[in-house]
Structures are given as C-alpha cells and as structure tokens.
Amino acid sequence: GAVVSQHPSRVICKSGTSVKIECRSLDFQATTMFWYRQFPKQSLMLMATSNEGSKATYEQGVEKDKFLINHASLTLSTLTVTSAHPEDSSFYICSARDDRAWDETQYFGPGTRLLVL
C-alpha cells in the first residue's frame, strides 16, 4: 500500500518550453501533496505544498509563475515548469500524505529527472 507514482521518470526539453510532471497516489487519497527539488548529493528542498481544491503554498524563493502546481483531484497533483531554462535542470520528487493517517507520514514518488538543453 501507499504507492505514489510520478510521470515521466525523465524528460529532456529545449530551453523555453514547458514541462508537466504528474504525481499520483495510487491506493490512497491525498488532500495534501508536496513538491521537492533535489540537487546532486544534497538533501531535499521543499518547493511547495499542494492542497486539493485550493492554491498551493510556495516556499520562500520559489517562483509561483514558473512552477505551476495544480491539485485537481484527491489523487493527482501536477507541477508544470514553465519556460524552462538550463538552471531548472534537477531531480523533482513529489510526496503525498494519506488522508487516513494522522502522523504526517509522507510517501514519495520515484522522482523525475529534468534536463533542459
């Protein structure tokens, strides 16, 4: 149980294009999902908290207009990197909290490797 999927697993795109990453909770409902960015050999950096049916809460320094988050259902959140540039290349990981749980456990997706040329 508690499986989270991400799609795509890796994507290469040209500078200036937009890329959408999907995060799905497969066997539980998740009102709250999280998006992280991870640089090589570093810890996770929280980008934003995604709440179903409402606007995402972005961490300080994260551009809302660049990283668009949509959480339209209890099992799906999407992150769109708009007008991507090489500096946006990174490993993006999502996580989801099971609505039935009370202990704040987050279940993580396998990550998406983004390379912007």
Added chain:
Amino acid sequence: AQSVTQLGSHVSVSEGALVLLRCNYSSSVPPYLFWYVQYPNQGLQLLLKYTTGATLVKGINGFEAEFKKSETSFHLTKPSAHMSDAAEYFCALGGAGNMLTFGGGTRLMVKP
C-alpha cells in the same frame, strides 16, 4: 523552530559490521520522527517512524531506531550491514502540523 542534524555526511562500514547513523532534532512540540532511504536516481522509501508509544522502532530491511527524548536523538542502527544497504539515508521531523523537516542526509558506503 524545527531542525534536524545528521552527524556525518558519509559513513563507511564493512559488510557484516554494525551500522549507526546519527540523527538529532530540535522541536518545540512532541516530535514525529522518520527515517527514509534513497537509492540512486530514485525517490525516498520509508524505513521506519516514531510517533507515540514504544521508543524502539523496528523498520524494514532489519533497521531499527530508538527515540531518546532526553538526548533529542533518533539514531538508526542495523546489526549487520549488507552491500545492498549502500544508499543515502535521511532523517525527518514532523509534528508541527504539516511539513517534514529533513536532515542533510548521510551516505552509507558498505565495503566488501
């Protein structure tokens, strides 16, 4: 404020030796504590967690951790390291209502 410190960004052990990965935390509320493991180019997998109750928590793959309130610690141990344990390990802190606060991570290397 919540914070997590993982002592030792790199830990190297021999196969069969004891694994000890250290985690100390600071929290103004009763903590929830987690250990996650990350293999290369993958997401994080939950190893174990402490919320309430028994302070010695057993997880998957033979790992366990003990919550010590007096020492504000939640160190991860495994009696005998296996080559497949080589990975990045993250300690995380919750309890403040929503987000998890992650430590910097510890890379475990296992020598044959």
